[in-house]
Amino acid sequence: MIFEGLSEKLQNTFKKLKGKGKLSEKDVKSAMREVKLALLEADVNYKVVKDFTKKVTERTVGHGVLESLTPGQQVIKIVNEELTELMGNTQSKITFSSKPPTVIMLVGLQGAGKTTTGGKLGGQLKKLGKRPVLVACDVYRPAAIKQLQVVGEKLDIPVFSMGDKMSPVNIAKAGIEHAKKYGNDVVIIDTAGRLHIDEKLMNELKDIKTEVTPHEIMLVVDAMTGQDAVNVAKAFDSELGLEGIILTKLDGDTRGGAALSVRAVTGKPIKYIGVGEKLTDLEPFYPDRLASRILG
Numbered sequence: 504m505i506f507e508g509l510s511e512k513l514q515n516t517f518k519k520l521k522g523k524g525k526l527s528e529k530d531v532k533s534a535m536r537e538v539k540l541a542l543l544e545a546d547v548n549y550k551v552v553k554d555f556t557k558k559v560t561e562r563t564v565g566h567g568v569l570e571s572l573t574p575g576q577q578v579i580k581i582v583n584e585e586l587t588e589l590m591g592n593t594q595s596k597i598t599f600s601s602k603p604p605t606v607i608m609l610v611g612l613q614g615a616g617k618t619t620t621g622g623k624l625g626g627q628l629k630k631l632g633k634r635p636v637l638v639a640c641d642v643y644r645p646a647a648i649k650q651l652q653v654v655g656e657k658l659d660i661p662v663f664s665m666g667d668k669m670s671p672v673n674i675a676k677a678g679i680e681h682a683k684k685y686g687n688d689v690v691i692i693d694t695a696g697r698l699h700i701d702e703k704l705m706n707e708l709k710d711i712k713t714e715v716t717p718h719e720i721m722l723v724v725d726a727m728t729g730q731d732a733v734n735v736a737k738a739f740d741s742e743l744g745l746e747g748i749i750l751t752k753l754d755g756d757t758r759g760g761a762a763l764s765v766r767a768v769t770g771k772p773i774k775y776i777g778v779g780e781k782l783t784d785l786e787p788f789y790p791d792r793l794a795s796r797i798l799g
């Protein structure tokens with residue numbers, strides 16, 4: 504479970520604070536040292552951790568919190584608010600175009616879960632009454648097109664493909680035309696990934712972006728890779744400009760460093776989280792719920 508270790512450590516720290524009744528500035532500072540360590544152990548970005556504990560301390564010391572009747576509770580409330588803020592505050596939704604189809608381009612490294620997530624997202628949108636089509640633009644990985652077709656079949660969502668001989672730009676354009684013709688109001692483009700970020704990958708993605716101007720470019724990134732995920736997000740955002748992030752494999756991520764850092768580092772919201780291998784295992788991301796879950 505995500506945040507297992509972090510949650511336990513923070514809860515221990517705050518139990519001590521609550522047990523004290525009256526709190527001194529020193530108590531808060533020592534609690535913040537424990538919070539800092541717990542966040543770093545959860546693989547949260549160093550600067551994010553520093554800013555976070557500084558903010559909590561500032562809001563606590565000298566603002567009447569320590570003199571209040573339940574200072575421990577107040578500190579926890581502030582930590583909860585700041586954790587929520589760190590993850591983007593409110594739920595960030597996909598913006599649908601007033602002129603359909605809404606074009607969503609999924610990008611990311613190989614193995615992050617792009618193809619699976621494309622299907623999952625299509626499934627969710629279908630439940631909302633949309634008529635999505637999946638477009639197979641990963642022409643390099645031999646099994647990618649077939650994989651998308653299998654996913655589409657399971658979900659009863661159409662998959663547009665032109666094999667692996669056409670350029671991804673042309674496939675994307677033709678996919679959008681197809682959507683217009685057949686009344687699909689959402690186009691989800693599955694693009695190619697590579698093991699590492701390289702110029703060729705970025706150039707191809709930029710070409711697709713230029714040619715089809717997607718409404719949303721979303722990065723699919725593996726939460727289990729922690730700070731690497733954050734660095735990947737930073738790189739994709741500076742090259743392409745992202746509207747949002749889908750953090751996959753949260754079910755296997757016990758630490759939670761990516762979930763807690765990526766928004767603060769890139770400024771871009773996490774819109775969905777992948778929580779398992781099943782095609783229904785995708786959830787909208789709610790910062791407040793996750794913060795409450797951490798604090799128990």
Ligand code: GDP
Binds near residue numbers: 780
């Ligand atoms: P792609 O190379 O980015 O298209 O990645 P795939 O869609 O092929 O996914 C790679 C692997 O990650 C597959 O085995 C997926 O089932 C798995 N996967 C994707 N999302 C999740 C998730 O949220 N949780 C878990 N446990 N596995 C996932």
